[in-house]
Amino acid sequence: MTEICIVFDRLRSEEKILEKQAVELGYETKMVDAKSTHFNTDSTKNDNNFGDVVLERCISYYRGLHFTSCLEFLDIPVINKFDVSNICGNKLLTSLLLRKNNIPTPKTYFSFSADATRENLEKIGYPVVIKPVVGSWGRNIIPLKDKDTSEAVIEQREITDGPLDRIFYLQELVDRPPRDIRVITVGDNAIAAMYRKSSGGFKTNIALGAEPEICDITNEIEDLCAKTSNAVGGGILGIDLMEDKKNGLVVNEINNTVEFKGLVKVAKTNIPKEMIDFAINSIKK
Numbered sequence: 001m002t003e004i005c006i007v008f009d010r011l012r013s014e015e016k017i018l019e020k021q022a023v024e025l026g027y028e029t030k031m032v033d034a035k036s037t038h039f040n041t042d043s044t045k046n047d048n049n050f051g052d053v054v055l056e057r058c059i060s061y062y063r064g065l066h067f068t069s070c071l072e073f074l075d076i077p078v079i080n081k082f083d084v085s086n087i088c089g090n091k092l093l094t095s096l097l098l099r100k101n102n103i104p105t106p107k108t109y110f111s112f113s114a115d116a117t118r119e120n121l122e123k124i125g126y127p128v129v130i131k132p133v134v135g136s137w138g139r140n141i142i143p144l145k146d147k148d149t150s151e152a153v154i155e156q157r158e159i160t161d162g163p164l165d166r167i168f169y170l171q172e173l174v175d176r177p178p179r180d181i182r183v184i185t186v187g188d189n190a191i192a193a194m195y196r197k198s199s200g201g202f203k204t205n206i207a208l209g210a211e212p213e214i215c216d217i218t219n220e221i222e223d224l225c226a227k228t229s230n231a232v233g234g235g236i237l238g239i240d241l242m243e244d245k246k247n248g249l250v251v252n253e254i255n256n257t258v259e260f261k262g263l264v265k266v267a268k269t270n271i272p273k274e275m276i277d278f279a280i281n282s283i284k285k
Contacts, residue, residue, distance in 0.1 A: 098228070107171075185228075192271055
């Protein structure tokens with residue numbers, strides 16, 4: 001019997017839903033806590049039982065990325081692949097790849113020191129948005145409305161001086177309705193979508209209180225998401241779109257370990273079944 005393994009570092013509703021769905025579909029299912037697992041350079045596939053295919057669902061980007069690298073070292077199929085996870089978890093890499101593939105995305109500026117960022121801001125002007133190159137749930141995403149605000153943020157980064165604090169990612173503030181669109185893609189297919197409406201600020205993350213509402217998947221959304229998925233290497237993704245009043249739909253971010261507990265309650269598509277089927281079918285090709 002085919003066995004699927006779900007790797008996590010915090011057991012959330014999504015992982016429990018996926019486990020339940022896999023069991024109902026008749027697959028042997030194993031749940032593995034990444035925090036309790038270890039490898040070494042002499043490890044073999046037989047040292048740990050990871051089943052026939054792994055769904056990597058770690059909240060921690062770096063933990064999940066490096067865990068995936070170890071699994072691929074052992075020739076164990078993983079969804080998503082290392083290269084996909086690496087790109088989607090890093091906003092700078094994502095922006096560059098989207099632009100290289102002519103996928104509409106907000107204009108973004110990069111600099112690698114506080115002084116260079118100040119010079120960049122003098123040229124760009126305000127308002128702009130500063131984001132950490134790695135992060136989720138809208139944390140540390142700050143609109144810079146003027147020089148005083150930008151100086152405060154830059155000075156704070158100079159104080160903390162973490163490795164990623166030295167990489168400055170500035171993005172145009174898109175003129176859009178107070179919402180975005182989260183689309184879940186499985187392979188090339190957009191299987192479900194929702195509007196995430198802002199609860200007051202400009203952020204639309206569900207984790208920060210944004211209100212979800214079903215969004216019909218139009219041909220435009222379907223085509224844009226298929227092109228985006230292909231560009232990053234496919235897999236199971238959460239693609240965030242914005243409705244730019246000037247340029248139409250643009251891809252804002254791509255999520256490697258997509259959350260779906262809110263959407264699964266109202267979506268017409270069986271989201272966890274689509275994910276499990278995709279993982280199983282990936283090893284049959």
